Amino acid sequence: MDYPGPQVVEIFERLGFTHVVWLPDTALGPWEAAIEASNQIQLIRVCREGEAWAIAAGLFLGGSSPLVVIQNTGLFESGDAMRNVLFDLSMPLLAVVGYRSALNAQSTDSARAFTEPVLAAWGLDTVIVSSADELPKMAEHFERCRLAGEPGVVLVAEGRM
Protein backbone atom coordinates (compact mmCIF):
# COMPACT_ATOMS: atom_id res chain seq x y z
CA MET A 1 0.00 0.00 0.00
CA ASP A 2 1.36 3.36 -1.03
CA TYR A 3 0.70 6.54 0.91
CA PRO A 4 2.05 9.43 -1.19
CA GLY A 5 4.63 11.44 0.70
CA PRO A 6 3.60 14.85 -0.64
CA GLN A 7 -0.01 14.22 0.36
CA VAL A 8 1.05 13.12 3.85
CA VAL A 9 3.40 16.06 4.34
CA GLU A 10 0.71 18.47 3.22
CA ILE A 11 -1.41 17.12 6.06
CA PHE A 12 1.49 17.40 8.53
CA GLU A 13 2.12 21.01 7.48
CA ARG A 14 -1.56 21.91 7.69
CA LEU A 15 -1.61 20.52 11.23
CA GLY A 16 1.33 22.75 12.11
CA PHE A 17 3.86 20.11 13.00
CA THR A 18 7.36 21.57 13.31
CA HIS A 19 9.34 18.33 13.73
CA VAL A 20 8.93 14.73 12.64
CA VAL A 21 10.89 12.46 14.97
CA TRP A 22 11.17 9.14 13.27
CA LEU A 23 12.48 5.69 12.66
CA PRO A 24 10.44 4.57 9.64
CA ASP A 25 9.26 1.27 8.19
CA THR A 26 8.48 0.31 4.62
CA ALA A 27 5.12 2.10 4.59
CA LEU A 28 6.44 5.31 6.15
CA GLY A 29 9.94 5.43 4.71
CA PRO A 30 8.87 6.69 1.25
CA TRP A 31 7.77 9.95 2.94
CA GLU A 32 11.40 10.86 3.64
CA ALA A 33 12.01 12.98 0.55
CA ALA A 34 8.78 14.92 1.00
CA ILE A 35 9.51 15.60 4.67
CA GLU A 36 13.02 16.74 3.87
CA ALA A 37 11.65 19.03 1.18
CA SER A 38 9.33 20.74 3.66
CA ASN A 39 10.25 24.27 4.71
CA GLN A 40 8.17 23.88 7.82
CA ILE A 41 9.12 20.50 9.20
CA GLN A 42 12.51 19.40 10.52
CA LEU A 43 13.19 15.67 10.29
CA ILE A 44 14.92 14.18 13.33
CA ARG A 45 16.26 10.66 12.90
CA VAL A 46 16.62 8.47 15.99
CA CYS A 47 18.56 5.25 16.53
CA ARG A 48 15.90 3.53 18.64
CA GLU A 49 12.25 4.39 19.06
CA GLY A 50 12.33 5.22 22.77
CA GLU A 51 14.40 8.25 21.92
CA ALA A 52 11.64 9.53 19.66
CA TRP A 53 9.16 9.94 22.52
CA ALA A 54 11.69 11.71 24.78
CA ILE A 55 12.87 14.03 22.01
CA ALA A 56 9.26 14.83 21.18
CA ALA A 57 8.66 15.56 24.86
CA GLY A 58 11.55 18.01 24.93
CA LEU A 59 10.34 19.66 21.76
CA PHE A 60 6.84 19.98 23.17
CA LEU A 61 8.15 21.44 26.43
CA GLY A 62 10.18 23.93 24.43
CA GLY A 63 7.18 25.14 22.48
CA SER A 64 7.45 23.13 19.27
CA SER A 65 4.87 20.82 17.74
CA PRO A 66 6.43 17.37 17.22
CA LEU A 67 5.06 14.24 15.59
CA VAL A 68 6.46 10.78 16.39
CA VAL A 69 6.61 8.45 13.38
CA ILE A 70 7.63 4.84 14.04
CA GLN A 71 6.74 1.23 13.20
CA ASN A 72 4.56 -0.91 15.45
CA THR A 73 7.62 -2.97 16.39
CA GLY A 74 9.17 0.30 17.55
CA LEU A 75 6.02 1.05 19.49
CA PHE A 76 6.60 -2.14 21.46
CA GLU A 77 10.28 -1.32 21.93
CA SER A 78 9.59 2.18 23.16
CA GLY A 79 6.93 1.34 25.73
CA ASP A 80 8.77 2.73 28.75
CA ALA A 81 9.59 6.05 27.11
CA MET A 82 6.04 6.34 25.79
CA ARG A 83 4.62 5.51 29.22
CA ASN A 84 6.78 8.16 30.82
CA VAL A 85 6.04 11.06 28.49
CA LEU A 86 2.35 10.36 27.88
CA PHE A 87 1.39 9.45 31.44
CA ASP A 88 4.04 10.63 33.95
CA LEU A 89 4.64 13.87 32.08
CA SER A 90 1.05 14.04 30.76
CA MET A 91 2.08 15.26 27.34
CA PRO A 92 -0.55 15.05 24.59
CA LEU A 93 1.90 13.82 21.97
CA LEU A 94 0.73 12.50 18.61
CA ALA A 95 2.15 9.58 16.68
CA VAL A 96 1.90 7.85 13.33
CA VAL A 97 2.65 4.15 13.69
CA GLY A 98 3.28 1.82 10.78
CA TYR A 99 0.99 -1.18 11.18
CA ARG A 100 3.03 -4.05 9.80
CA SER A 101 1.05 -6.86 8.18
CA ALA A 102 -2.29 -5.24 8.95
CA LEU A 103 -3.57 -5.70 5.40
CA ASN A 104 -2.56 -9.35 5.21
CA ALA A 105 -5.40 -11.30 6.77
CA GLN A 106 -3.42 -14.54 6.58
CA SER A 107 -0.41 -13.11 8.34
CA THR A 108 0.94 -14.83 11.44
CA ASP A 109 3.05 -11.79 12.27
CA SER A 110 2.87 -11.31 16.04
CA ALA A 111 3.45 -7.57 15.53
CA ARG A 112 0.09 -7.51 13.73
CA ALA A 113 -1.61 -9.52 16.45
CA PHE A 114 -0.52 -7.34 19.36
CA THR A 115 -0.64 -3.81 17.96
CA GLU A 116 -4.27 -2.91 18.58
CA PRO A 117 -4.53 -4.76 21.93
CA VAL A 118 -1.39 -3.01 23.18
CA LEU A 119 -2.65 0.42 22.16
CA ALA A 120 -5.98 -0.35 23.80
CA ALA A 121 -4.19 -1.41 26.97
CA TRP A 122 -2.40 1.93 27.07
CA GLY A 123 -5.76 3.64 26.58
CA LEU A 124 -4.56 5.52 23.53
CA ASP A 125 -7.10 7.01 21.16
CA THR A 126 -6.33 5.28 17.86
CA VAL A 127 -7.61 5.25 14.29
CA ILE A 128 -6.48 3.07 11.38
CA VAL A 129 -5.72 4.37 7.92
CA SER A 130 -5.81 1.55 5.39
CA SER A 131 -5.42 3.36 2.08
CA ALA A 132 -4.35 6.70 0.66
CA ASP A 133 -8.02 7.59 0.27
CA GLU A 134 -8.34 7.40 4.05
CA LEU A 135 -5.49 9.84 4.81
CA PRO A 136 -7.94 12.63 5.69
CA LYS A 137 -8.85 10.49 8.72
CA MET A 138 -5.35 11.22 10.01
CA ALA A 139 -5.90 14.96 10.08
CA GLU A 140 -9.37 14.60 11.59
CA HIS A 141 -8.07 12.34 14.33
CA PHE A 142 -5.14 14.55 15.29
CA GLU A 143 -7.35 17.64 15.32
CA ARG A 144 -9.77 15.83 17.60
CA CYS A 145 -6.96 14.74 19.94
CA ARG A 146 -5.61 18.27 20.10
CA LEU A 147 -9.00 19.68 20.98
CA ALA A 148 -9.28 17.11 23.75
CA GLY A 149 -5.71 17.75 24.90
CA GLU A 150 -5.03 14.02 24.70
CA PRO A 151 -2.39 11.90 23.01
CA GLY A 152 -3.35 10.06 19.85
CA VAL A 153 -2.13 7.46 17.41
CA VAL A 154 -2.80 6.89 13.72
CA LEU A 155 -2.00 3.39 12.53
CA VAL A 156 -0.92 3.28 8.90
CA ALA A 157 -1.66 -0.17 7.59
CA GLU A 158 0.54 -2.15 5.24
CA GLY A 159 0.55 -5.77 4.26
CA ARG A 160 3.85 -7.07 3.04
CA MET A 161 4.32 -9.82 5.63
Added chain:
Amino acid sequence: MAGSSTSRMPLAAALEVLVPLREDRIVITTMGAAREWPKLSQHPLDLHYIPSAMGEAPALGLGLALAQPKREVLVLNGDGCMLMNLGCLVTIVASGAENLTLVVFDNGIYEVTGGQRTAAAVSPAQVDFAGFARASGFASVRSFASLAAWQSGAAEMLALPGPRFAVLSVEPVDDYQLTSPGPMSERLARFQQALAAA
Protein backbone atom coordinates in the same frame (compact mmCIF):
# COMPACT_ATOMS: atom_id res chain seq x y z
CA MET B 1 35.44 3.68 34.80
CA ALA B 2 37.56 6.64 33.85
CA GLY B 3 40.32 7.42 36.33
CA SER B 4 41.62 5.44 39.25
CA SER B 5 39.60 4.61 42.33
CA THR B 6 41.77 6.92 44.43
CA SER B 7 41.05 9.99 42.32
CA ARG B 8 37.28 9.75 41.90
CA MET B 9 35.47 12.88 42.94
CA PRO B 10 32.40 13.14 45.17
CA LEU B 11 29.31 13.69 43.03
CA ALA B 12 28.16 16.64 45.10
CA ALA B 13 31.52 18.36 44.76
CA ALA B 14 31.51 17.74 41.02
CA LEU B 15 28.07 19.29 40.70
CA GLU B 16 29.04 22.23 42.88
CA VAL B 17 31.57 23.22 40.22
CA LEU B 18 28.72 23.69 37.75
CA VAL B 19 26.54 25.92 39.93
CA PRO B 20 28.29 29.22 39.18
CA LEU B 21 28.89 28.19 35.57
CA ARG B 22 25.36 27.21 34.52
CA GLU B 23 24.25 30.85 33.96
CA ASP B 24 20.89 30.74 32.13
CA ARG B 25 21.29 27.22 30.81
CA ILE B 26 18.47 24.73 31.04
CA VAL B 27 19.74 22.00 33.39
CA ILE B 28 18.21 18.53 33.18
CA THR B 29 19.10 16.13 35.97
CA THR B 30 18.48 12.43 36.40
CA MET B 31 19.33 9.70 38.94
CA GLY B 32 22.21 10.71 41.25
CA ALA B 33 22.41 14.22 39.85
CA ALA B 34 18.70 14.67 40.50
CA ARG B 35 19.34 13.83 44.15
CA GLU B 36 22.26 16.23 44.64
CA TRP B 37 21.60 19.16 42.30
CA PRO B 38 18.50 20.47 44.13
CA LYS B 39 20.64 20.82 47.27
CA LEU B 40 22.86 23.21 45.32
CA SER B 41 20.49 24.98 42.93
CA GLN B 42 16.86 26.12 42.90
CA HIS B 43 16.84 27.70 39.47
CA PRO B 44 13.56 27.98 37.50
CA LEU B 45 15.27 26.41 34.49
CA ASP B 46 16.21 23.28 36.44
CA LEU B 47 14.22 20.25 35.33
CA HIS B 48 14.57 17.16 37.49
CA TYR B 49 13.61 14.27 35.23
CA ILE B 50 11.81 12.24 37.90
CA PRO B 51 9.95 10.03 37.22
CA SER B 52 11.91 9.22 34.12
CA ALA B 53 12.32 6.65 31.41
CA MET B 54 15.84 5.54 32.28
CA GLY B 55 18.29 6.49 29.55
CA GLU B 56 16.16 9.17 27.96
CA ALA B 57 17.42 12.35 29.68
CA PRO B 58 19.80 13.19 26.79
CA ALA B 59 16.92 12.75 24.33
CA LEU B 60 14.68 15.02 26.40
CA GLY B 61 17.51 17.55 26.46
CA LEU B 62 17.97 17.26 22.72
CA GLY B 63 14.31 18.03 22.14
CA LEU B 64 14.61 21.14 24.28
CA ALA B 65 17.82 22.17 22.51
CA LEU B 66 16.10 21.85 19.13
CA ALA B 67 13.04 23.78 20.28
CA GLN B 68 15.13 26.48 21.96
CA PRO B 69 18.13 26.91 19.66
CA LYS B 70 19.25 30.18 21.25
CA ARG B 71 19.49 28.61 24.69
CA GLU B 72 22.10 26.21 26.03
CA VAL B 73 20.97 22.89 27.50
CA LEU B 74 23.02 20.98 30.07
CA VAL B 75 22.12 17.33 30.71
CA LEU B 76 23.52 15.73 33.87
CA ASN B 77 23.41 11.99 33.24
CA GLY B 78 24.60 8.79 34.89
CA ASP B 79 26.79 6.06 33.43
CA GLY B 80 24.06 3.42 33.76
CA CYS B 81 21.66 5.72 31.93
CA MET B 82 24.26 6.38 29.27
CA LEU B 83 24.84 2.67 28.70
CA MET B 84 21.12 2.21 28.23
CA ASN B 85 20.98 4.62 25.31
CA LEU B 86 24.34 4.94 23.59
CA GLY B 87 22.56 5.49 20.28
CA CYS B 88 21.47 8.91 21.48
CA LEU B 89 25.05 10.10 21.01
CA VAL B 90 24.65 9.52 17.28
CA THR B 91 21.16 11.02 17.29
CA ILE B 92 22.39 14.20 18.99
CA VAL B 93 25.15 14.77 16.47
CA ALA B 94 22.96 13.86 13.50
CA SER B 95 20.33 16.37 14.60
CA GLY B 96 22.75 19.24 14.12
CA ALA B 97 22.08 20.66 17.59
CA GLU B 98 25.12 22.53 18.89
CA ASN B 99 23.58 24.03 22.02
CA LEU B 100 23.79 20.85 24.11
CA THR B 101 26.26 19.69 26.73
CA LEU B 102 26.03 16.13 28.03
CA VAL B 103 27.86 15.37 31.29
CA VAL B 104 28.12 11.76 32.42
CA PHE B 105 28.90 10.98 36.06
CA ASP B 106 30.57 7.59 35.98
CA ASN B 107 30.52 5.64 39.25
CA GLY B 108 30.29 2.17 37.73
CA ILE B 109 27.14 1.14 39.58
CA TYR B 110 23.36 1.36 39.56
CA GLU B 111 22.84 3.37 42.76
CA VAL B 112 19.05 3.29 42.71
CA THR B 113 18.83 -0.49 42.94
CA GLY B 114 21.46 -0.89 45.63
CA GLY B 115 24.82 -0.51 43.95
CA GLN B 116 25.08 -3.39 41.51
CA ARG B 117 27.93 -2.94 39.06
CA THR B 118 27.22 -2.05 35.45
CA ALA B 119 28.31 -4.23 32.56
CA ALA B 120 30.88 -1.60 31.70
CA ALA B 121 32.33 -1.77 35.21
CA VAL B 122 32.95 -5.51 35.00
CA SER B 123 33.94 -5.63 31.35
CA PRO B 124 37.54 -6.72 30.70
CA ALA B 125 37.66 -3.82 28.28
CA GLN B 126 38.32 -0.29 29.47
CA VAL B 127 34.92 1.05 28.41
CA ASP B 128 35.51 4.56 27.15
CA PHE B 129 32.48 6.85 27.27
CA ALA B 130 34.51 9.73 25.87
CA GLY B 131 35.56 7.46 23.03
CA PHE B 132 31.92 6.70 22.24
CA ALA B 133 31.16 10.44 22.10
CA ARG B 134 34.22 11.20 20.03
CA ALA B 135 33.43 8.45 17.54
CA SER B 136 29.83 9.69 17.32
CA GLY B 137 31.07 13.09 16.24
CA PHE B 138 30.68 15.32 19.30
CA ALA B 139 32.52 18.55 18.58
CA SER B 140 34.12 18.70 22.01
CA VAL B 141 34.89 15.78 24.32
CA ARG B 142 36.66 15.80 27.67
CA SER B 143 37.36 13.32 30.47
CA PHE B 144 37.92 14.42 34.05
CA ALA B 145 39.41 11.92 36.47
CA SER B 146 39.87 14.17 39.49
CA LEU B 147 38.04 17.02 41.16
CA ALA B 148 41.02 19.32 40.68
CA ALA B 149 41.03 18.69 36.95
CA TRP B 150 37.27 19.29 36.75
CA GLN B 151 37.50 22.48 38.80
CA SER B 152 40.14 23.87 36.51
CA GLY B 153 38.62 22.63 33.25
CA ALA B 154 34.85 22.90 33.57
CA ALA B 155 34.48 26.51 32.44
CA GLU B 156 36.68 25.92 29.42
CA MET B 157 34.73 22.80 28.51
CA LEU B 158 31.44 24.68 28.58
CA ALA B 159 32.86 27.32 26.25
CA LEU B 160 34.01 24.84 23.62
CA PRO B 161 32.03 24.30 20.40
CA GLY B 162 28.97 22.08 20.81
CA PRO B 163 27.68 19.58 21.12
CA ARG B 164 29.91 18.91 24.10
CA PHE B 165 30.46 15.73 26.09
CA ALA B 166 32.24 15.30 29.41
CA VAL B 167 32.67 12.21 31.53
CA LEU B 168 33.59 12.56 35.19
CA SER B 169 34.85 9.77 37.40
CA VAL B 170 32.81 10.01 40.59
CA GLU B 171 32.61 8.08 43.87
CA PRO B 172 29.76 5.63 44.42
CA VAL B 173 27.22 6.55 47.08
CA ASP B 174 26.33 3.88 49.63
CA ASP B 175 23.03 5.14 51.02
CA TYR B 176 21.23 6.20 47.88
CA GLN B 177 17.85 7.76 48.51
CA LEU B 178 15.95 9.77 45.94
CA THR B 179 12.93 11.65 47.18
CA SER B 180 10.34 13.06 44.83
CA PRO B 181 10.82 16.75 44.09
CA GLY B 182 7.04 17.13 43.91
CA PRO B 183 4.28 16.57 41.39
CA MET B 184 5.64 16.48 37.86
CA SER B 185 2.72 18.44 36.42
CA GLU B 186 3.41 21.38 38.71
CA ARG B 187 7.14 21.28 38.05
CA LEU B 188 6.61 21.15 34.29
CA ALA B 189 4.21 24.08 34.43
CA ARG B 190 6.76 26.15 36.38
CA PHE B 191 9.51 25.14 33.98
CA GLN B 192 7.45 26.14 30.93
CA GLN B 193 6.58 29.46 32.56
CA ALA B 194 10.28 30.08 33.17
CA LEU B 195 11.10 29.23 29.56
CA ALA B 196 8.45 31.62 28.30
CA ALA B 197 9.60 34.42 30.60
CA ALA B 198 13.30 34.13 29.92
